[in-house]
Structure formats: structure tokens, C-alpha cells
Amino acid sequence: MVHAFQxxxxxxxxxxxxxxxxxxxILCDKFSxxxxxxxxxxxxxxxxSLSAPEISSITNYPDAWIKxxxxxxxxxxxxxxxYCFENVTPIRWDQLLELDDYLTPDAEQILAQAAEVGLxxxxxxxxxxxxxxxxxxxxxxxxxxxxxxxxxxxLPIAHAFCIELFGTVTRINMNSAxxxxxxxxxxxxxxxxWACEGKTTWEISKIIDVTExxxxxxxxxxxKKLGAVNRQHAVAKAMASGLIKPRI
Numbered sequence: 001m002v003h004a005f006q007x008x009x010x011x012x013x014x015x016x017x018x019x020x021x022x023x024x025x026i027l028c029d030k031f032s033x034x035x036x037x038x039x040x041x042x043x044x045x046x047x048x049s050l051s052a053p054e055i056s057s058i059t060n061y062p063d064a065w066i067k068x069x070x071x072x073x074x075x076x077x078x079x080x081x082x083y084c085f086e087n088v089t090p091i092r093w094d095q096l097l098e099l100d101d102y103l104t105p106d107a108e109q110i111l112a113q114a115a116e117v118g119l120x121x122x123x124x125x126x127x128x129x130x131x132x133x134x135x136x137x138x139x140x141x142x143x144x145x146x147x148x149x150x151x152x153x154x155l156p157i158a159h160a161f162c163i164e165l166f167g168t169v170t171r172i173n174m175n176s177a178x179x180x181x182x183x184x185x186x187x188x189x190x191x192x193x194w195a196c197e198g199k200t201t202w203e204i205s206k207i208i209d210v211t212e213x214x215x216x217x218x219x220x221x222x223x224k225k226l227g228a229v230n231r232q233h234a235v236a237k238a239m240a241s242g243l244i245k246p247r248i
Contacts, residue, residue, distance in 0.1 A: 044169065081136070119140040192243070
């Protein structure tokens, strides 16, 4: 355990200084090799659109499998993805077939096809960020030798590693993204917040003590800045991007 902790410190220290996803890929390669799993995948789903979210990944899965996976839209029926979207605890892939909610003919076929390319035994860890981003970190192996002991040994360090990995990738993506010229003002965010609570423009005007016309102005401006088609769309996009948060 001391050795594992020291290794985790090594990976943690290196992540703090990373500025590119290529560097992250190299570190993930080293981590996968260290823990004795041939394959890994770190995937992020950004709900910029519910019908067409942004999906990106860092992985050493076989290229042919990645191509087949997305061309066949396996993500829609993948029991690993379905489980991780609905839960917060890690899951072994073989355990999914013991859960009625995820045991379907399509699910069994996807796992069987994955096993054929070496992704036979795996574990996945779901993650969520404050701004609504969703991620999965998976480790997989073709060999089932001592798999129970291997999973038990790897889970604590893999969980800690992927939490920091999520933060590192998010930071790099934010730093590399084009800077928006038109950021929402505090008043625009406040108006969107109360619109999210179902308040009318008149009710919002009374809450924040401005005229109803001013509220309409702020909501219209926020809608344009967010690239939304109407007020409801603006509220949805603001929530998905983490601009609107619960007041604790």
C-alpha cells in the first residue's frame, strides 16, 4: 500500500504541470502499465446539447474497436455507459450482467465483441463535475488470471488517479478553448436563475428590484450570448454549462 501511495504521488505531481492532452495520454499509458492492465479509456461527455453532446476520449483501446463502436452506435446500448450515467459507484463489467436493468441481448453482444478484441475483463468508474460534465475511467485486460485480486488492488488507486485526471483534463480543455468575448453579467445570471425557478419577468423584476423591461433586456442579452433560440433554451444551456447553481 505504501508503494501504491508513492506511485499515486508521482502521478499527482506530474498532472499539476501538464498543459496538453498528449502529456495526459503518456501519463495514462504509464499508469495503465503500472497497475497491470493493458487497456484504459478516459471519456468525457459535455452536455452542450442533449441531442448531440460533445464526446472526447483519451484511450489506448484498439483503433478498430473504437471505429466499430461509434459506427455501430454501441454507446446507446453499452451497459457500461448506461450504468455510469445512472450511478456514482465503480462497476466491474461482469457484474453488469447480473443486474436486470442492464442485462439485455444488445448489452451481452457488446461485451462479447469487446472481449474478442482483448477488452474481456474491465472496471469502470463514473465521475461528474460541478458544471455538468460526465466522465468514465475504465481499465481493461484480456487476461482473467487473478482478476478478483487485481480489481481489488487497483480500485483505490485508480479511483484517486481518475478524479485528479478529470480535473487535469478539464483545466487543459478550458485553457485551450477560445475565450468568449461576451461573458454573462451578474444581472443576466440572476435573471436566468429566477427564470429557471419558473418566475415570470414581472416576478423577477420584483425580486431583484428593477423594471420588467430591464429583466426582458437582460434575458434577451443572455439568450444571444449563449447562442440560444429562446429564453427556455438559454436557461437549459446555462444550467448544462454550470452557470446556474443551487444557492446553498
